Amino acid sequence: MTDFLLELRSEEIPARMQAKAREDLARLFAAELAKAGIEAGAIVTYATPRRLALIARDLPLETASVSEETKGPRTSAPPQALEGFLRKTGLTQDQLEDRDGIWFAVVEKPGRKTADVLAEAIPVIVRAFPWPKSMRWGAASASTESLRWVRPLQGIVALLGEEVVPCEIAGIASGSATLGHRFHHPGAITIGSAADYIEKLRACHVIVDQDERAGIIRDAAAKLAADAGLELIEDEGLVAENAGLTEWPVPLLGRFDEAFLSVPPEVIQLTARVNQKYFVCRGRDGKLANAFICTANIAASDGGAKIVEGNRKVLAARLSDAKFFYETDLKTRLEDQLPKLEKIVFHEKLGTVADKVERVAKLARWLVEEGIVKSSPQGGKDLASLAERAARLAKADLVTGMVGEFPELQGLMGGYYAAAQGEPKEVAEAIRDHYKPVGQGDDVPTAPVTVAVSLADKLDTIVSMFAVEPPTGSKDPFAVRRSALAVLNLVLLNDLRAEIGKVVQAAVGNFRNLDNPGDGKPNHFLTIAMMSNRLPDFFADRLKVQQREAGVRHDLIDAVFALGGEDDLVRLLARVKALQAFVGTEDGANLLTGYRRAANILKKEGWDAAQQSTSHPGLVPGSNAPQAPAPAEDWMPEQVRHDDLGYEPQPEEAALIAALDTAAPAAAAAVAAEDFEAAMAALATLRAPIDAFFEHVTVNDANREKRAARLALLARIRDAVHGVADFSKIEG
Incomplete structure (x- = not known):
């Protein structure tokens, strides 16, 4: 075993490309060795402005011999097929093996010297190197077939042990000589092997690592x-x-x-x-x-x-x-910059930045007036007016000289200018921070005015881009998904109680004549109805992505969403988290099993609420229990209460009826009070009665009256559970 050193020396490699170049060098080198059946003990890569280097540890001096097997025709095949196979393999018939009536050619390939493998691999690696940008140079650059490298390649060091691996690329021959520091040691130095490479260069004022x-x-x-x-x-x-x-x-x-x-x-x-x-x-x-x-x-x-x-x-x-x-x-007030925004196109189908500012200002005010964004008393300040003022000034710094020079400072400079020009503190802070959160890990604003402006700005971007260029699986040029995640962070961190559908409707309403532009131009927009229907589902998908990283199961989010009418994200997530904690317990797992058994029986019996007959509304074994439909083929009394089932229920059946009479209204009341832990606790009391019921009671009794009553009881189990979540959506 021995080590191999490869150094590719060139003119200055851009710093931003060096880390990826090291990864690519290791990957390409390992792939070329793998083709010859060689695997290095370890591969280490280095990069400096003038060199890209690799050291491969513990390479064998020779590859092992390999046996290659080729399947041929059947022994009963025509002679022509056999002759063709012999020409292909270069063997004679007596060298073939007969295996169950099929000819096989087995050829032993001797091992190769690793140096020979490396000599072939180095030019392949260099020519296949995927630099983000590369160049040709010198007289050879007149041909498109000439070598391309990030900067002109000047030297190659290739040493297997202490021996040079001979190869040549575009007239550059490999050797053992390299150069030290451009100023401290510009002369050539000879590398003995991979073992002394780092220290010899250090002595010449080059730190390779x-x-x-x-x-x-x-x-x-x-x-x-x-x-x-x-x-x-x-x-x-x-x-x-x-x-x-x-x-x-x-x-x-x-x-x-x-x-x-x-x-x-x-x-x-x-x-x-x-x-x-x-x-x-x-x-x-x-x-x-x-x-x-x-x-x-x-x-x-x-x-x-x-x-x-x-x-x-x-x-x-x-x-x-x-x-x-x-x-x-600072000499020009922000509000005096606003007319310039009319000359900046936000999107060719959506008008100017000034148009966007108008929409965001209206939406920011609405969010406050609707009580979605609240705060402690503002000392007489009108929170809605502050939000609208901040929204109107938030984009004004886009036309300032400083932001023109440093676009990264947009928002931040507006905040400084607003503060210097006497705007209220809340307005200046909102202008400064209204782009936040920009990405994962970014600070999420909590100041009410900032939250209103930030939320309005992102909602407008989502709605407008969804209208003209909605994101697809592989394309999201305007980062609509990222904006949606930012909206979720703002809503959840600030505990904003709002139905997302209602908020989307308000944002969509800021676009006038979307369905009928009336200007003779093609309508590029989705209809308002389409956006209002699609965007809540879009936010639900983003919520799954966001919460998956926090360890929340996506199927539980589906289980709550499936109930319909739940798009208050704060309440929804609280319900989901309580559900996740519950299904992780023994009571939760057993209740889920019981629910599935009940739901499967109801499904098999065709017990579908949508098919309920008005003449046979179903059993109501409890004064406040939801009605369950009867199977169409079964006779069902108009109203049968707990006390007049018409038969004496089994003890386990009576116990389940009593448990449901207590648990179902308790769970419903807890859900209404948003005490989801209490709702889960109420459902947990059903676990033992359900287990006992299925163990001792026959649902599909020969007596049609008993069968119908017990199916109604199963429907009550299902309906009680569905008051919290649709357990049919839960996996596992």
Whole structure:
């Protein structure tokens, strides 16, 4: 066994591509070896800006011989078939094996040297490499058949043990020589084997392991900040990016003019991060400090003073632009920016952003006026008016200079501008946070005005996009599903008591003349009725997705939805969670079994409420019990009460009737009071009587009167359970 080293050296590989390139290299390499029946003990990959490397551990020096078997014609087949098979295999008839009247050709293939397998595999891997973007170079680039790589490929190191694996790709021959750091050690170095690869490059100022470089950057940056009495604002994405930009990382701390701190801290951080790849720091007071940390790719003789000064000047220029945008934007009130929104198309079939703002403002006010979004007393403030005001200003920052430069700051800058221009605190916060939650793990707003605007904005997006480009299984260009999940998070976290169908109707109602545009243009919209019917089901599906991650069973959500009329999501989820806790108990599991037995018997007997005869309404073995229909072929008295069944019920039958008389109204009352745990507890009392009933009572008695009464009793079990959930939808 021995180790194999492959290094593909090129000009700078973009940092964002390096992690995926390492994965692809390991995958392609393993696949090529598998074709020859070779499996490495372990595969490790590395990436720096100038090289992509792989070390495969414990490779055999030779592959094992293999026996290949080919099935041929029957021994009774015509001679021509046998002759064709012999030509195909290159064997003679006496070399074939006769197995139960069928010819088989068995060929022993000798093993191959692993070096030969690798020599063939390396060019295949390089030419098949799936870079997101690649290029051709040099004179050969005139041909579309020339080699493509992320940047010009300059060298290949291929060592199996201490021996070079000879191969050549586009005139680049493999060898054992590579280059060290571009500035500290630009000359060639010879690698002896995979064992000394990492340390030889380290001696030449190249740290091959990307995780080690990231650790150096993370620790050194934190220490620099601490030594300056500051705290590093952690950013793992920036750590990884700087590790991908350097082979010998040297973090350095610099300072910028305190005057720039008048700009919102998010602007400074984004400017430093996006444009310059710098870290920023905060002071002991928690506020952003006028300090940055850059990562050099060289250990400078002056300690990095000139590098820091150069980076400070570049950052100052960027921050000057940001400060100019900020101060210029503040000179124009947000409401004066609104006419510009009429020139921005929201969607070609839905009008402008100004049209969307009008719809969102109306819906935000409606959500408050309907009592869906509530709050504690506002000290005389009109919550509905605040919500409408915030909604009207929420998109105004889209036309500001700062958001034009940094689209990531939309909403955030609007909040700053609103606060600076004297808008109420609730309005400024709502503008700032109305896009939230954006994705999984994002903060969910809880301030009432923010909740109203955020909910209205997302509902409008869902309804409008559902009207023109509803999401499909493979396509959701406007992230409608993500908006729906955000709506669910807002509703559930803030305990918003609203029927989703009613809310959807209100959002749909903001679109006028959807069914009949009246302008001579083709109608691109679904009808209002279609949207109103489809969207609650869409939200139900999203609820299943969301709650699956929280460990809630989707079949239980179906069981509650199947009852119909339950689209208050907070109440629905409370019912589902209580149901999940119940069916996980022994009483719940046994009741589910009893329910299924009852439901199956009723189904077999054709006991369907939709077929109930008005002349035979069914047994009512309890004054408040729901009526159950009689089988069409059976005679049933008009009204038979508990006391006049016409026969003496068996003890187990009487016990079940009594249990139902108590449990059914108790469960119904608990459901009405939204005490779903109590409803489940009431149903749990039925478990023992149902078990005893099925053990000792014959439902399909020869006496038709008894049979009908007992089927009615089973229907009462079913109806009592259906008051909580449709147990037929529960799996397992």
